[in-house]
Amino acid sequence: MENPPNIAFIHKVAADLTGRTTVQGRTHSFRCLKEGDEVHFWYLGRGKRRYNKIDQVVIHSDHSSVQCQYFGICGGCSGQHIPYEEQFSIKTNLLAENYKDNWEIKPELIPASTPYHYRNRMDFAIFPGKSGLRESGNFRKLVDVETCLIQSKWADTEWNLIRSYIIAHPEIPLNRKSEEGFLKYVTIRYSFSTEDSMVIFTIDKALEGCDGEKELEAWLLEHSTAKNIIFCYNPRPSEVSAFGSFKVVKGNSSYEEKILDQTLQVPFDSFFQPNPRQFEPILHEIQKWIQEWQPENLIDLFCGGGFFSILFGKYFEKIYGYEVNKASIATATEIVSSLYADKESSFESIDLFQKKFIPKFIESFESRNLDPSKTFLILDPPRNGAGSFMLDWIENSNIKYIAYVSCNPKGQYDEIMKSIGKSYTPVRVLMTDPYPHTPHLESLVILEKKKVVVDFKF
DSSP, rough: SSSSEEEEEEEOOTTSSSSEEEETTEEEEEETTTOOOEEEEEESSSSSGGGGGEEEEEEOOOTOOOOTTTTTTTOSOTTTTTTTTHHHHHHHHHHHHHHHHOOOOOOEEESSSSSSSSSSSSEEEEEEEEEEEEEEEEEEEEOOOOTTBBHHHHHHHHHHHHHHHHOTTTTBBBTTTOOOOOOEEEEEOOTTTTTEEEEOOOEGGGGGHHHHHHHHHHHHHOOOSSSEEEEEEETTTTTOSOSSSEEEEEEEEEEEEEEEEEEEEEEESOOOSSSHHHHHHHHHHHHHHHHHHSSSSEETTTTTTHHHHHHGGGSSSSSEEEEEHHHHHOOOHHHHHHTTTTSEEEEEEOOOOOGGGGHHHHHHTTOOOGGGGGGHHHEEETTTSSSSHHHHHHHHHOOOOOEESSSHHHHHHHHHTTTTTEEEEEEEEEEEOSSTTSSSSSSEEEEOOOOOOOOOOO
16 A cells, blocks of 8 residues: 555453554554554545544454454454453453442353354345355445354254255345345244254245245255244345245244243244343343242333243233334233233333333323332343433332343443433342353343432421
């Protein structure tokens, strides 16, 4: 290049597992670097804008301990170059210190029992000439992947089998430009607890029933070891896997997972914890507090398909859930009413992020006439948090106990600090790591309504 590179050394690894360095007063983040690593890079653009984008990076780092051949190219893992114990420490230390400083509470930190072969679901994109995972930092480009070390060993074997068929039939992958081909995604789901398995093929809706699909179906029925096979159809522009109308090729449209000694039917298009074994400590902790406090009513916010209501409904007399997705609400209603026919239960589709729908939620909640001192709230919002409207309602509610579950512990901490923590006190914090080699965690904060202290002055 014409201009000499900026040469810098990584001075720390942040909680998101990126290496940080400061050049000319500006802090930059780089994937796949450790403390002390040397990095060469060039800026793009001119003036102030030139600092907004880095054109080329030359990394000088020792990756000899990395087991995956795609590390640094694939957008999945970002921490394999760091020993797992150190990864976990980096991800949890700052948050643990914050809880200790602000509430004098020491979180329980539970690292992963196994850092590889832990995911029960993988989604592989299918492009002409390449089948695999998205490239780091570029959704439009694909890394041709033969194996993935974080999916189950069965899934790895099944993926190789399917991939070999796709390679042998280059007319199968959907070309997003020319619109030739029909196959967009292959999704593989596997239960470590039941050994049930499923493969989902996402197909261009416009080509449903084409000759290539029929040939693929015949080949799968002869060669695939999956217990359940689904063909799923969605519109051509859609880049969402395992979503849309479907056909069961083999088995059922759901597969079995077992958690807390309860067997659950997981629909092919629904979310389920990617690493249930590592999520179980959170479930055991919630169960312990429910059994200790013995509340009568359960409010399940952002309930999805009723996961928590299904697991813990037996401890309550009344169960109420709220979630925007109507299909999830239908699933929750059907399963919970079937499991707990002797209990009062209701699930409603309400967008808890939209201000205009909050009065509907409040009206629904108040119509229950629940005793707040005997009510337990499970809050499990999406990664972006519960949102200001629900936080305001929770802060001013008189519900006595809250179990706040989050896949974004930093955002969870911020919401507690800025809002819920004004009315509630954290009494227990637990962080677990279902996602080794990534910056993600799962956390649980148990909160109790603060006692009102009246200061009498004479």
